[in-house]
Amino acid sequence: DSGVTQTPKHLITATGQRVTLRCSPRSGDLSVYWYQQSLDQGLQFLIQYYNGEERAKGNILERFSAQQFPDLHSELNLSSLELGDSALYFCASSALAGGPGTGELFFGEGSRLTVL
Amino acid sequence: TQLLEQSPQFLSIQEGENLTVYCNSSSVFSSLQWYRQEPGEGPVLLVTVVTGGEVKKLKRLTFQFGDARKDSSLHITAAQPGDTGLYLCAGARGGSNYKLTFGKGTLLTVNP
Numbered sequence: 001d002s003g004v005t006q007t008p009k010h011l012i013t014a015t016g017q018r019v020t021l022r023c024s025p026r027s028g029d030l031s032v033y034w035y036q037q038s039l040d041q042g043l044q045f046l047i048q049y050y051n052g053e054e055r056a057k058g059n060i061l062e063r064f065s066a067q068q069f070p071d072l073h074s075e076l077n078l079s080s081l082e083l084g085d086s087a088l089y090f091c092a093s094s095a096l097a098g099g100p101g102t103g104e105l106f107f108g109e110g111s112r113l114t115v116l
Numbered sequence: 117t118q119l120l121e122q123s124p125q126f127l128s129i130q131e132g133e134n135l136t137v138y139c140n141s142s143s144v145f146s147s148l149q150w151y152r153q154e155p156g157e158g159p160v161l162l163v164t165v166v167t168g169g170e171v172k173k174l175k176r177l178t179f180q181f182g183d184a185r186k187d188s189s190l191h192i193t194a195a196q197p198g199d200t201g202l203y204l205c206a207g208a209r210g211g212s213n214y215k216l217t218f219g220k221g222t223l224l225t226v227n228p
Contacts (some may be wrong), residue, residue: 005177042220043218045217045218107158110157
């Protein structure tokens, strides 16, 4: 158990819909990361938050947005869903804010999104 | 173009065999991590290497970081069914933000 909790574990929805994925980081970790994992692209970094503020952005689509709340939990919002958005979405947390480092990422079990 | 190329993509071996998987890039990384991911779970960190030429051992697993910090290898001795999983390498580059770049992984199956 990594200490990172993600809900829901599975989600099936239709194209054009909007969903929200939720993540609670490990106790004490201030950084939250969102990753998308698909068979063809592998694990792709989407976005990082540190203590409520956006810290780094990766390959996140404009249809996607995220935020980190004062209690440090984070939500990833996916809208106008397309078939290609079907993937595993992982949240990870760490104690580090950023900068070159060797900190460990602790991953949740992921949310599997299926868009029909 | 994938920044980190892992090979082989798939590997199926018998229990007791040795194997090596590779992680290659044309970019220099300040550190490189190896993760293992089992079905239905998130990746779990195995090791972090920081210094060019560094070798780290974790029981039957040996990790090496290339001298130029562009590549890495993972060698498993006497593989066991419990080693089955997706092995991911991830590189971190210096800068003001901490963004790990992951390879697509090597899916290892160790048959009893």
